[in-house]
Amino acid sequence: MRNKQTSTHEQTIGMGRQEKSRRRFLKNVTTMFGGAAIGSILSGNAISVAMAYVPSADSTLTDGKVFNSAQLRLLKQICAIVIPKTDTLGAAEVDTHGFIDNQLFHCHSKVEQEQTIELLSLINQIAEQSLSAIFLKLNAEQQFQLLTELDLGEKRFVQTQRKAFKKLKQLICFGYYTSEVGATQELRYDPVPGGFKGSIPYKSSDPTWATRGLFD
Amino acid sequence: MKEQIYINKTSEVYDAIVIGSGISGGWAAKEFCERGHKTLMIERGGVVEHRKDYIGENTPMWNQEHRGKVENILVDQQHNIQKQCYAFGNTTKHFFGNDRDLPYTTKPGTEFTWIRGNMLGGKSLLWHRQCYRLGEYDFNANKLDGYGNDWPIRSKDIEKWYSHVEIHAGISGSKENLPNLPDSEFLPPFEMTTPEKDIQARFAKLYPERPMIMGRTAHLTQPTKLHVEQGRVKCQARNECHAGCSFGAYFSTQSSTLPAAAKTGNLHIAPNSVVHSLIYDEATNRVKGVRVIDNNDLSEREYFAKVIFVCASTIGSTQILMNSVSKKFPNGIANSSGVLGHYLMDHNYNSRASGDLEGYEDEYYSGRRPSGIMIPNFYYKPDPKRGFLRGYALGGKAYREGWDAQQHQDGLGVEYKNKLKQAGKWRFELYAQGEMLPRFENQMRLHPTLKDKWGIPQIEFDVRFSENEKQMMEDATEQSINMLKAAGLKNVSGHAKHGPPGLAIHELGTARMGRDPKTSVLNGFNQSHDIPNLFVTDGASFCSSAVQNPSLTFMALTARAVDYAVRELAAKRI
Numbered sequence: 001m002r003n004k005q006t007s008t009h010e011q012t013i014g015m016g017r018q019e020k021s022r023r024r025f026l027k028n029v030t031t032m033f034g035g036a037a038i039g040s041i042l043s044g045n046a047i048s049v050a051m052a053y054v055p056s057a058d059s060t061l062t063d064g065k066v067f068n069s070a071q072l073r074l075l076k077q078i079c080a081i082v083i084p085k086t087d088t089l090g091a092a093e094v095d096t097h098g099f100i101d102n103q104l105f106h107c108h109s110k111v112e113q114e115q116t117i118e119l120l121s122l123i124n125q126i127a128e129q130s131l132s133a134i135f136l137k138l139n140a141e142q143q144f145q146l147l148t149e150l151d152l153g154e155k156r157f158v159q160t161q162r163k164a165f166k167k168l169k170q171l172i173c174f175g176y177y178t179s180e181v182g183a184t185q186e187l188r189y190d191p192v193p194g195g196f197k198g199s200i201p202y203k204s205s206d207p208t209w210a211t212r213g214l215f216d
Numbered sequence: 217m218k219e220q221i222y223i224n225k226t227s228e229v230y231d232a233i234v235i236g237s238g239i240s241g242g243w244a245a246k247e248f249c250e251r252g253h254k255t256l257m258i259e260r261g262g263v264v265e266h267r268k269d270y271i272g273e274n275t276p277m278w279n280q281e282h283r284g285k286v287e288n289i290l291v292d293q294q295h296n297i298q299k300q301c302y303a304f305g306n307t308t309k310h311f312f313g314n315d316r317d318l319p320y321t322t323k324p325g326t327e328f329t330w331i332r333g334n335m336l337g338g339k340s341l342l343w344h345r346q347c348y349r350l351g352e353y354d355f356n357a358n359k360l361d362g363y364g365n366d367w368p369i370r371s372k373d374i375e376k377w378y379s380h381v382e383i384h385a386g387i388s389g390s391k392e393n394l395p396n397l398p399d400s401e402f403l404p405p406f407e408m409t410t411p412e413k414d415i416q417a418r419f420a421k422l423y424p425e426r427p428m429i430m431g432r433t434a435h436l437t438q439p440t441k442l443h444v445e446q447g448r449v450k451c452q453a454r455n456e457c458h459a460g461c462s463f464g465a466y467f468s469t470q471s472s473t474l475p476a477a478a479k480t481g482n483l484h485i486a487p488n489s490v491v492h493s494l495i496y497d498e499a500t501n502r503v504k505g506v507r508v509i510d511n512n513d514l515s516e517r518e519y520f521a522k523v524i525f526v527c528a529s530t531i532g533s534t535q536i537l538m539n540s541v542s543k544k545f546p547n548g549i550a551n552s553s554g555v556l557g558h559y560l561m562d563h564n565y566n567s568r569a570s571g572d573l574e575g576y577e578d579e580y581y582s583g584r585r586p587s588g589i590m591i592p593n594f595y596y597k598p599d600p601k602r603g604f605l606r607g608y609a610l611g612g613k614a615y616r617e618g619w620d621a622q623q624h625q626d627g628l629g630v631e632y633k634n635k636l637k638q639a640g641k642w643r644f645e646l647y648a649q650g651e652m653l654p655r656f657e658n659q660m661r662l663h664p665t666l667k668d669k670w671g672i673p674q675i676e677f678d679v680r681f682s683e684n685e686k687q688m689m690e691d692a693t694e695q696s697i698n699m700l701k702a703a704g705l706k707n708v709s710g711h712a713k714h715g716p717p718g719l720a721i722h723e724l725g726t727a728r729m730g731r732d733p734k735t736s737v738l739n740g741f742n743q744s745h746d747i748p749n750l751f752v753t754d755g756a757s758f759c760s761s762a763v764q765n766p767s768l769t770f771m772a773l774t775a776r777a778v779d780y781a782v783r784e785l786a787a788k789r790i
Binding site: 052053103148174186187191193196197198206207211 | 274276277278279280281282283284285286287288406407408409410412413437450451452453454577578579580581582583584585616618619620623624626627628629630632633634636637638639640
């Protein structure tokens with residue numbers, strides 16, 4: 001990562017390079033003040049992308065960091081049901097299940113990891129109890145019905161289980177809407193808006209903004 | 217300009233040493249350099265070059281490690297304190313201190329969060345950029361109720377210095393002619409959304425004494441020729457400011473004061489130089505220089521100057537003074553009064569309220585506005601019936617819910633996906649920004665035994681919000697709820713939570729100004745009463761916190777103090 005040098009930056013770097021780059025920047029921005037110019041100026045400025053999660057074509061083929069491959073297959077199907085493919089790809093197609101496995105491992109507590117595994121077990125357990133088959137063997141209607149009951153904490157499920165499922169839905173939504181497809185195709189992504197307009201027309205077919213800024 | 221700007225060892229005696237490179241240090245360096253004074257800026261952290269080192273900037277979520285969140289292990293080992301700051305994340309974490317290297321303690325039974333930005337530019341890279349002048353009611357507050365000492369200055373002393381720094385920095389906002397909040401030299405304000413405009417109109421009728429204005433912020437909404445010459449352009453409304461801004465659209469040391477200082481050829485910078493203490497010469501009663509420990513290899517070196525400006529942040533500046541002991545000043549240099557370290561303040565953001573706005577389905581906005589609305593302190597006149605002293609401002613904004621708010625609703629499948637695709641309902645929220653009384657017992661001190669890796673005594677904090685601040689937050693919650701309901705919002709709720717101080721990151725006081733050398737550290741020009749060539753111009757010098765975000769006042773006090781110091785130097789009085 002190129003930022004490794006930042007903390008131990010050499011003390012002897014002169015202003016020459018900065019000055020030159022400042023002039024180039026100034027020239028670019030003031031003479032070609034358009035989106036394309038802005039994009040090209042900033043493209044040289046990126047944090048290392050090597051550490052970002054790279055979606056896999058099929059992350060259910062092997063065990064993950066938190067889930068085994070059977071659990072990943074179940075999670076993939078849940079992703080497909082919560083955010084299905086429409087005229088844009090859905091959560092399963094962009095490997096949200098693989099992302100969740102990675103994200104839970106790196107950024108969530110052991111307790112949260114275990115709660116998610118327990119929830120997956122519960123879904124299979126209830127499927128087997130009530131329909132004598134694991135979740136993946138149910139038909140589409142049965143799967144949808146079972147997750148709907150879980151989402152509401154009704155019938156075959158209770159309210160604490162509903163809360164656990166809401167947490168999983170949050171992971172699915174986070175994974176999907178921060179993916180490239182979710183942000184740029186399903187929603188509207190505008191990295192450099194060019195300024196703030198307090199009022200623009202909106203109709204219900206318009207997608208919402210993908211980014212709300214880093215801190216709001 | 218062939219000369220190297222970054223130096224390490226030197227025997228040069230500078231005209232001025234400026235300790236710190238944040239908002240105050242940047243201004244001190246610029247003002248000295250532009251007056252032809254050879255200046256050494258000392259920074260404890262490494263170099264951050266404008267644009268080149270904004271490594272988190274403009275990175276889409278899907279290209280960020282963990283989509284912007286920070287790895288557990290890293291947080292646990294290095295950032296357990298720093299992670300509490302709202303701006304801490306994957307694209308900014310390199311600008312925050314490493315807690316492992318920056319230990320501090322709190323007196324048992326108290327809590328204090330100390331957020332650190334130790335690199336060139338300091339917290340000017342990480343600040344929230346809201347800019348408000350202090351006014352006559354603020355400067356009079358201590359005198360009227362007897363908490364703290366009287367500010368030795370009034371509006372007339374600082375007005376032209378506010379103008380001076382505002383024109384250079386670029387402050388967006390609207391002229392309002394309010395008695396409780398002086399106007400600045402403004403660039404155009406950010407726009408309000410349509411619901412905000414309507415709420416503004418409703419408040420104007422319902423609460424004429426509580427006007428709602430657009431937040432004032434150090435962003436170039438319409439750069440002047442001066443700003444363009446600085447290499448800065450218009451704010452693009454990305455609201456990713458804390459990662460650094462290559463457009464230079466918000467004020468930072470890197471975007472604004474450093475290029476101006478460097479252009480003069482009078483600036484040297486000593487990075488990775490942790491100031492251990494000031495070197496005092498008892499015979500002349502002057503500070504001669506500073507003792508520095510190298511940030512990386514822990515070797516020692518010294519720098520010398522005719523005048524020393526301590527701009528190392530409120531806690532950092534006072535830590536340096538406290539650690540500079542001599543026969544004459546056994547309890548910290550410039551501390552003949554004994555008040556050094558006392559009267560520590562922060563702001564109090566412990567009240568929030570919000571509600572739903574009906575309608576406006578065909579209204580939206582574009583861009584991510586890096587500012588909200590502001591209702592200036594409407595309790596600026598004391599009133600014993602209120603039950604508490606001082607007051608608060610209310611900040612807030614209206615916004616339409618996106619997927620992140622709507623994801624919690626029930627539902628699955630195509631219908632759920634299509635709902636989350638659409639902009640949701642409008643919400644409007646208010647939060648309080650309350651004044652904290654200056655109290656002697658709220659203090660920082662050097663720990664008697666614990667030291668950091670540079671051999672500098674650790675700070676022990678003993679600070680708490682008092683009953684006054686708690687009552688104020690209860691009142692703010694009640695008032696906010698009432699105002700939101702009166703303005704027609706639905707599902708209004710709010711709460712006060714009474715969290716500990718520190719997280720406003722508005723540390724103030726501990727080396728206060730004052731007229732009386734027996735009860736204050738600095739005079740009305742931020743000059744030490746005890747030692748004429750020693751100045752402290754950051755938040756440490758504040759007598760009261762007022763409710764306003766303090767950074768603009770750091771700038772004005774610093775520029776004014778340099779002007780004074782230069783004249784005193786010329787007159788050979790220091």
